[in-house]
Amino acid sequence: MTNYAFASAPHVVGQSDAPDPTPHIPAEESLAPVISNDWINAEYKHLVVQGSPKSLAAKPGQFFNLLCPSPDDGDLWLRRPQSIYRIDRAQGRLEFLYKSAGRGTRGTATMKPGDKLNLVGPLGIGFTLDPAWKHIVVLGRGVGLATLAPISQAAGDAGIRVTAILSARAPELAMSADLFEKVGDVMPVLDTDGSSAVENVEAILNRLIKEKRADAFFTCGSNRLLQLMKTLGKQHNIPGQAAMEQVMACGLGPCYVCVRTFEVNGHKELRRVCVEGPVFDLQECVGW
Numbered sequence: 001m002t003n004y005a006f007a008s009a010p011h012v013v014g015q016s017d018a019p020d021p022t023p024h025i026p027a028e029e030s031l032a033p034v035i036s037n038d039w040i041n042a043e044y045k046h047l048v049v050q051g052s053p054k055s056l057a058a059k060p061g062q063f064f065n066l067l068c069p070s071p072d073d074g075d076l077w078l079r080r081p082q083s084i085y086r087i088d089r090a091q092g093r094l095e096f097l098y099k100s101a102g103r104g105t106r107g108t109a110t111m112k113p114g115d116k117l118n119l120v121g122p123l124g125i126g127f128t129l130d131p132a133w134k135h136i137v138v139l140g141r142g143v144g145l146a147t148l149a150p151i152s153q154a155a156g157d158a159g160i161r162v163t164a165i166l167s168a169r170a171p172e173l174a175m176s177a178d179l180f181e182k183v184g185d186v187m188p189v190l191d192t193d194g195s196s197a198v199e200n201v202e203a204i205l206n207r208l209i210k211e212k213r214a215d216a217f218f219t220c221g222s223n224r225l226l227q228l229m230k231t232l233g234k235q236h237n238i239p240g241q242a243a244m245e246q247v248m249a250c251g252l253g254p255c256y257v258c259v260r261t262f263e264v265n266g267h268k269e270l271r272r273v274c275v276e277g278p279v280f281d282l283q284e285c286v287g288w
């Protein structure tokens with residue numbers, strides 16, 4: 001296995017019994033044993049690792065920056081951000097759902113049970129739930145569904161009903177329906193039958209608003225769907241949160257690689273997705 005050089009010793013999950021030397025710091029670098037890393041369809045893998053106590057404190061919408069092994073003879077620069085997909089505190093496990101896209105995620109796809117995944121986190125600001133809400137709507141596309149799964153679980157735990165609109169190219173890519181079904185109603189909308197068209201999603205959202213099943217909006221994974229929720233949220237005064245993606249380097253704040261433009265009280269502002277997000281007020285998102 002590759003030898004990595006560390007600036008400080010990472011927490012080795014399952015081996016470090018010493019008390020946490022930095023209880024005031026919410027994130028850490030850890031070496032997490034891989035439990036499984038299986039394909040769930042032709043494009044996506046489901047990675048399960050054993051998490052350190054600090055990483056298991058992750059909140060929905062937060063992310064980890066993974067040091068992916070190289071998939072070839074070349075070096076691999078920079079970590080890759082991945083949202084937390086599921087936090088199984090009872091079993092001490094962290095789960096990720098990721099698309100095998102470029103060299104980083106292809107490297108992650110080579111990891112086998114027993115390998116140690118180096119991750120830094122939990123990072124960023126996640127979603128928030130208002131206990132006054134009775135019914136929320138989550139709208140995600142593609143891998144955005146991975147980011148929205150944990151907020152749906154948290155809503156279910158808080159007794160808030162969820163309507164999940166899962167947008168995908170084809171039925172097999174409308175992932176995590178089982179997770180969403182546990183906490184509410186699932187509506188897949190697909191490119192294959194045209195139901196993912198913005199006009200159709202708009203009609204679904206308008207119906208939910210009319211039926212008073214939309215106390216708040218949550219979205220991730222599609223600029224078109226973000227713009228739609230933003231417009232309807234503004235028209236009907238429905239609060240919303242969007243998880244934004246941006247290419248990252250440090251994931252910690254100093255490099256400013258991840259800035260995006262936001263609009264706050266009529267003024268354009270640059271914000272770093274890694275530390276000021278990745279979850280933002282929907283009405284402040286300009287999109288991409």
Ligand SMILES: Cc1cc2nc3c(=O)[nH]c(=O)nc-3n(C[C@H](O)[C@H](O)[C@H](O)COP(=O)(O)OP(=O)(O)OC[C@H]3O[C@@H](n4cnc5c(N)ncnc54)[C@H](O)[C@@H]3O)c2cc1C
Nearest residue numbers: 080081082083098099101102103104105146245246247248
């Ligand atoms: C906060 C956050 C959460 C994410 N959560 C998930 C998730 O749960 N599942 C998932 O499949 N993907 C997720 N992504 C996207 C994921 O980070 C990229 O797919 C991945 O970095 C691509 O790396 P690569 O080496 O395979 O591809 P390459 O294209 O070779 O990556 C090259 C560089 O670009 C960066 N990069 C490329 N695409 C993205 C992107 N969309 N967002 C951010 N950085 C990118 C990489 O970090 C790397 O530095 C998330 C991105 C962010 C910012």
Ligand code: FES
Nearest residue numbers: 251253255256274
């Ligand atoms: S990735 Fe470095 S500041 Fe956000």
